[in-house]
Amino acid sequence: MISDEAYRELEEAVGPENVSREPAVLDTYAWQPFANDNPERWVIRPVAVAMPGSTEEVQALVKALGRHGLKFKAFSTGWGAYSSPTSDDVVQVDLRRMDRIIDIDEKNMYTVLEPYVCGAQLQAEAMKVGLNTHIIGAGPSCSPLASATSAFGVGWDCVYMSYSGRNLLGAEWVLPDGEVLRLGTLGSDCGWFCGDGPGPSLRGIVRGSTGALSGLGIFTKAAIKLFNWPGPPRVETDGLLLDAQSEVPENVRFCMCFWPDRKNQDEAIYKINESELCYIFSRTGLGATISIAAPHLMKHLTGASTLRSMITGDLKYGCTLIMVADSDNEMAYKERVLKEIAKQYGGVIIDLAAAKPIIRMFLMNFLRSTAVPVVFRMGGQMFTALDRNDTWDTQMDWADMGVEVKQKWIDRGGILDDMADNPYMVSYEDNTWGHCEEIFQYDPRNPDHLAALEPLFVEFSLEAVERCMEPLSSTDARLRKIISPMMGHYTQWQQKISGFMDGKRTADTGMYCDEVDFDLQKVDPDIRTRFEKVIEKFSWTEDGPPE
Secondary structure, three states: OOOHHHHHHHHHHHOHHHEEOOHHHHHHHOEOOOOOOOOOOEOOOOOEEEOOOOHHHHHHHHHHHHHOOOEEEEEOOOOHHHHOOOOOOEEEEEOOOOOOEEEEEOOOOEEEEOOOOOHHHHHHHHHOOOEEOOOOOOOOOOOHHHHHHOOOOOOOOHHHHOOHHHHEEEEEEEOOOOOEEEEHHHHHOOOOOOOOOOOOOOHHHHHOOOOOOOOOOEEEEEEEEOEEOOOOOOOOEEOOHHHOEEOOOOOEEEEEEEOOOHHHHHHHHHHHHHOOOOOEEEEOOHHHHHHHHOHHHHHHHOOOHHHHHHHHHHOOOEEEEEEEOOOHHHHHHHHHHHHHHHHHOOOEEEEHHHOHHHHHHHHHHHHOOOOHHHHHOOOOEEEEEEOOOEOHHHHHHHHHHHHHHHHHHHHOOOOOOOOOOOEEEEEEHHHOEEEEEEEEEEOOOOHHHHHHHHHHHHHHHHHHHHOOOOOOOOOOHHHHHHHHHHHOOHHHHHHHHHHHHOOOOOEOOOOOOOOOOOOHHHOOHHHHHHHHHHHHHHOOEOOEOOO
16 A cells, blocks of 8 residues: 555656556556466556656656655566566556657667667667667567666577667666666766766666666666668558568568588578678577467477478478678678578578568568567467577577477476477677577466476576576576575675665565575475585585585
8 A cells, every 4th residue: 555645745746647546557557478377467566656757757756755665666668577566565667658769869870768669669760760779579569778778688680789788878877766877978978879987887787687677776768779770761561460561672681591400500500690691680490480370270280290390300400580781792792601601501591582471471570579479379378498698509508408398398288389499599799699598388277387387487497507507587586596696696796786776675676686485395306306406516605606
């Protein structure tokens, strides 16, 4: 509950029309995807919701909450329970009124924007001046500001446009005490163009690996790098998702490549990305593509042994790429290099130019990452298991391990059958970094699927740690408590930073630095024993890291 006095102060901060504590309104914020153990997908209901329209209103709001012992959790465009309260004394700060693209600097290739600008809006405006923006795999409805400052996520364009946290430049940051901190050159009144200096950088504190998810304040403006787009100012498209038909620009090539085995695939992918051929790059299993594009067909294919063995065998090692070029000569060069790599490693290139309906449908789904919603079609819900971003070989190890774990749970009826090989894999910055998410799909109305979520989560986490690839996602307070001792007790440092910056504990830190016990007694005894051995083996001591 929120007191009448506290509620009045919220009204004074942002205007009475921009605050609500009506149960029906609050429940619209409490229903989120990825509330995995709840078939109805409910998370904790906020005690109130407030919608500030400026940095000054965010400041006033945060200070009012501090005076009344309440917490805040910021919400931009929203994607899952990550934006939701983790305790019952939280006011949801909905930033939808802060929706301006303040500037697109064509010459210096960056934009300044507010939290509620989504990826699709920014991309449409950037393309008009020959630029483009990185869009994470969660899709074009997500906030680029949130991805860069406070959260996580990768995209098919990472090979060309890097990772969100690396694209952050200057930023305006309302701290948990309501004061404003301006980072980078912005803090020296030198503009938005650099996220560091003069002086020490705070970008590591801002986000670290996965971001603080509003646990250290609220970002109200940010500058983000933009990248070259040699295509037209507008890609003409009719329809949506799988019904989309786009006009394919002349300087775009859309290819699928298949390789005879994993060794040749891995070496070829290193060469492709080191040669800087790709604008978009992805490795996704063919069965995964079918499961999201044609789920009813997938149910028939899973029982067809010959087709299944072909998809999971002969066609297992493949990748999809889009090449763009500023000139005909550049495109001709890229095509020659790709053919030479295919020849060297026994690959087959399928140029989808001849399959116009396919490329016209997939083009903007890849360039804008709009196909994401269809991953929910097969069963109504999905989730991913992650490890640490690392070399491509390491990511393929993780993908192969994911097939083993998933197939076991598919056979048990714990998750849906997508032929198990369903990785979301991208390469960063011409191969200096790789990423793999092992996607699994399930029906939240199926009790067997719900019962499998906890042990499946534990088993994936164990495999990641056991192979010295600690789980990447540290938003789960249970997992954080387990892996922190293996990673220099990092949560202790996060808690010290939080205590220094937020003495009143005004920010909701449930997905940032809080820890809760993980009840390993509920999982399989063999898994529990392995987990306990891993914890003992890899945990740091007072003398430092393990040998």
